[in-house]
Structures are given as structure tokens and as C-alpha cells.
Amino acid sequence: MVPLDKLDQITQRFEYLEAQLGTGGGDIAALGREYAELRPVVAEIAGYRSLLDEIAGAEAMLSDPEMKELAEVELEELRQRLPEVEDRLRIALLPKDAADARPAILEIRPGTGGDEAALFAGDLLRMYQRYAESKGWRFEVLDLTESDLGGIKEATVNIQGDGVFARLKYESGVHRVQRVPETEAQGRIHTSAATVAVLPEAEEVDIDIPASDIRIDTMRASGAGGQHVNTTDSAVRITHIPTGIVVTSSEKSQHQNRANAMAVLRARLYDQQRQALDDARSAERRSQVGSGDRSERIRTYNFPQGRLTDHRIGLTLYALDRIIGGDLDEVIDALIQHDQAARLAEIEA
DSSP states (O other), X not given: OOOHHHHHHHHHHHHHHHHHHHHTOSOHHHHHHHHHHHHHHHHHHHHHHHHHHHHHHHHHHTTSTTTHHHHHHHHHHHHHHHHHHHHHHHHHHSOOOTTTTSOEEEEEEEOSSHHHHHHHXXXXXXXXXXXXXXXXXXXXXXXXXXXXXXXEEEEEEEEESTTHHHHHGGGOEEEEEEEOOTTOTTOOOEEEEEEEEEEXXXXXXXXXXXXXXXXXXXXXXXXXXXXXXXXXXXXXXXXXXXXXXXXXXXXSOHHHHHHHHHHHXXXXXXXXXXXXXXXXXXXXXXXXXXXXXXXXXEEEEETTTTEEEETTTTEEESOHHHHHTTOOHHHHHHHHHHHHHHHHHHHHO
16 A cells, blocks of 8 residues: 555645646746656556545445445456556656656677677667667767778767656666678677667766866867778867766767767766766665666677577567667566566565
8 A cells, every 4th residue: 555645745746836837936947847757656646546536435335235236346346456556656656767857878889799799889879779760869979980891889879858868778788699790601600799888968067077177189080990081170089087088079060079078978977976876875776777787798689599688687589670670669668667676676675
């Protein structure tokens, strides 16, 4: 049973926010964000209260001899619905990750496996691009270095849209591929890997970066194999001196590249802060699939068998063509449900 007094407090807060927004008082942006976050919670509360009222009404009818049989049937149906409605409400009441509503910075790099790893990194980049398109998100490449064979040496992307980080945060880690490379004459299966990092986009108010903490260098943008694709010093490299973090952007004008590189730097520093908090809450961190070690092998893409396996939750799907083509919802939904179940178990233990 969910405490009704807690539900009353949430509903009252929602009604207050609604009234404030109606009169235009206070910080409209902040009030609007909180209102949007509470709206689905209040909808679940309303559904839960409505079901409780229906159960109470059916129980009251049991004392009427003429209505007792009908009331017993109705009561059984209502009570069968109650656990599912309570579970939905408990999930809605789980503490939200403050970064869930933010855009994301996606970084992809090849790992072990040479040219095949770079090709696989390119496959992952296209997979996420197609997924973003299916969600109506904006997918903007900030920095891209291609390999000689058409793969990528490094890619940094900004993804804007509703709930981007909430869904993509589970993708951080090592992705492993098993397949026969096009260059393999004898048909042997090779294993290679690529790393994916998904960082919540940080705002300037989140991370203060003094000018004395950074060094900015300009350089010529490069294409595949390091060949120059323009003759102006438009690319920007920013070094964060205290941490040694280096970010680059070489896709647009020098002014835009500087803004892009600063956005990536802020995201990395913000992510460091979040990781430090996760380390401090080690028990919670172990239960959440979305905040694990970035060096952890999270997933295997086995092409000969058409199989995808997510090792964190033991999920295996024989739908690799569909998934690598950008249909990631089944995988991400399973990760979200696992994370929610783990957090519920931790709270209720």
C-alpha cells in the first residue's frame, strides 16, 4: 500500500504549480519543468485513487443481499488490477535522475580490433543516428575522424530531444562485435570492440570553467587518413589543464567549433561529478545498469547468429539486423525495467 498522505502532498504541490503557472508568478521555466515532471505522477495517483474508490464501493455493496453476487464478481476483478496499478505508481514515485530530461553528448571510439573495430564504431554511429531519427531527435555531429576503410577513429555527437539522456544513458560501455570481416579471406570470425560514452549535456550554470583553466589551439580539419579537407585553421582543440581532458571540434566555423568543444568539455566535467556521486553511493550504483563502469563489456553483437546479448541483464534477442538498423526500443525498455525493478527492491528491502 502506497502512503496516501504522501500522495496528497504530491497532488497539492501539482495543484499549486498549476495555479502559479496560470497567474504567471515565480520562475516560469523552473515551475514548468517541475509541473511537467509531476504530471505523469499525478495521473498515476488519480488512477490509483479511482481504483481504491471503486473497490470501496464494491465492498459497500456486499451488505446488500440483492447486489452481493454482482459485487463479489466486480470486487475480484478490481482486486486483480490493484497490484499492477500499485506497481506503476511505485515506479512513477521513484526518485528521478536530474539529468534524464537533458540532451546528450554521444562519444564513440574503436577499441581492440584494428580496422574492423573502426568499421564497427561506424556501424554504431549509424545505429544511433537511425534511432535518433525514429524518435524525432536532432542528431548533430560535432567532431568526426574517419578511418581509411570507411570506419571511424572517433565521433562526438550532440543529440537534442525529449528524454534523450533518460533512454541513451544505458548505452555507455564496451560494445563487442563478432563477425567475419570483409578483408578476411578464409571466413574466420573476428572479435573486436568499440567504446560508447553517453554524457548528459551540461549548462554553464552547472560547470564553471575559468578561462585560466583551459588552453585553446586551432588547427586544420582533417578527413580520412589525416588528409586535409580545408585550408583554414577552423578546427578547435581545448585542453582542460586541471584534468588533462582534451576535446576537439572540426565540423563548422571556428566560432561554432569553440562553442561545440566547450559544450563537450562541460559535459565531461559534469559527468565526472556525477560519477563521483555514484561512487559515494556505491550500493545504489551497483544496482543501476545506467551508471556502471565505462570499461565494462555491456553488449555483444554476434552477426553469424543474428544475436544480440546484453550481459548486464542477461537479455538475448535474435533480431540483430533490426537492432543494428536503429530499432533499439526493445533493448532500452528492458534495461529501464530492470533498473526500475532493482531500485524498487532496494527501497522496499
